[in-house]
Amino acid sequence: MQEITDWLKRHHTDGVNLALEELLYYQSKTSMLDLTPRKTIQSKLAGTYLAKTRGRGMEFDEARHYQPGDDIRAIDWRVTARTGKTHTKLYREEKERPIFVLTDLGASMHFGTRFVFKSVQAAHLSALIAWSARKRGDRIGGLIYNHSEHLEYKPMTRQKAVLSLLNGLLRLHPQKNEQTAQITFADACARMRRMAHPGSLIFLLSDFSQFDELSRQHLFQLSRHCELVAYPISDPFEHELPQVPVPQDVSITDGNRTQSLTLGEATTAQTYRQRHQQQLEHIHSQLKQCRCQVLPISAGLPLEQQLGGRV
Structure with a gap:
């Protein structure tokens, strides 16, 4: 726990809110990603x-x-x-290959128990991808959305493109209480289909809690002409309930519904773990059917401990 506290302090973040300093940090960490294309590029630009x-x-x-x-x-x-x-x-x-980052900052992403919120980890990974693309000379663009609004960025090569993307993350990360029309993951995928040209590399950063049949259809169409890399971001609590010495009832909510859960009960813990694993396997299977490379990311550890050039 102290190690995590020290990391957050060194990188100017509390794990809940988002600051520019922690996004600028990844400018020096581009070696963690390998953006070499796995498909033949089909873009028409030099x-x-x-x-x-x-x-x-x-x-x-x-x-x-x-x-x-x-x-x-x-x-x-x-x-x-x-x-x-x-x-x-x-x-x-x-x-030149356009690179897009689709970043989900919706309500379900504002959750975390050990290190940072899933939304903060998504922002960190978005920054790392953007800086890595900038270093290679790729054009970087993106689509950032939360439950009420979205921002679109056309691919550009200048450092200004990266900074614009980072500012967009800072702008949309704070949660707002107004009840406006919900933007879904499927909506974001539909917008990405209009933005991305053939030959693009598209990174999908989300917990995929809203992944449905319409989302699958959009991603499958995108995969016909683009390379897709999905980063399902999850928190350790979502995989397994915490162990407690004495059983106790807790209330959990997704922002709309509230229910009670008993911690410290073996049957409850096993059922919870199995259901989550089944759901996770289903999402990963659907993503792979859309020709996505699937690389799970935990919000419970720094990116340095998880990537190491695996993409």
Whole structure:
């Protein structure tokens, strides 16, 4: 416990609220993430990755027979002289890959028992992804939402893009009490489908408590042209009830409903653990069917102890 307290103090956070200092910290931790693409990039904008599309660029691809309409400047005179038939050089253009971060700061994310709120951990991971993309020269954009509003950021390469994203996290993280129309995870996925171009890498940061059939459909459509990485964020309390020496009744709430739960009772603890595990496995299975890479994250430990270049 003291180790966690010391970490929070060093990084200017209480684990509940969000401050700019703790997000700037991850600028020096970009080695924790490997953003090398697992799919061939299909974006139409120039940059640092090789794409399927062919055109005039820095990487020679192949020589083929000249066809009407080919640029005569691309004629390969050596191959033409050797074969007696006109050949054209083809190139693979270098491409820049847009990276999007979809960050859930909804009501269910404002929960934590050991280290930080799930929403704070999501903000930390968003910052790490943004700084890592900035270091590689990728364009970074995102969609941040809570229960009442959302912010969209078009991909840009400048450091200003990262700072805009961080400011968006700070703006939407505080919980507001006004009863407005609920923005769901499915709504956020639908907006991401309109934002993301083919070849994008999309990070999904949520507890996926609102994951439903409509969400699955949106993600499946996104996965047809984009690479998806899902980070299900959970708190240790959600996996297993805490052990207590004497059984006691506690009240728990999700902000709308309240119910009683008995701690220290073996049957209750086992049922709770099994139900949560089944729910978790179902969500992970659905995400994998959407071609998502699934990498669970705990809100009970610092990111440094969980990542270590696994993405």
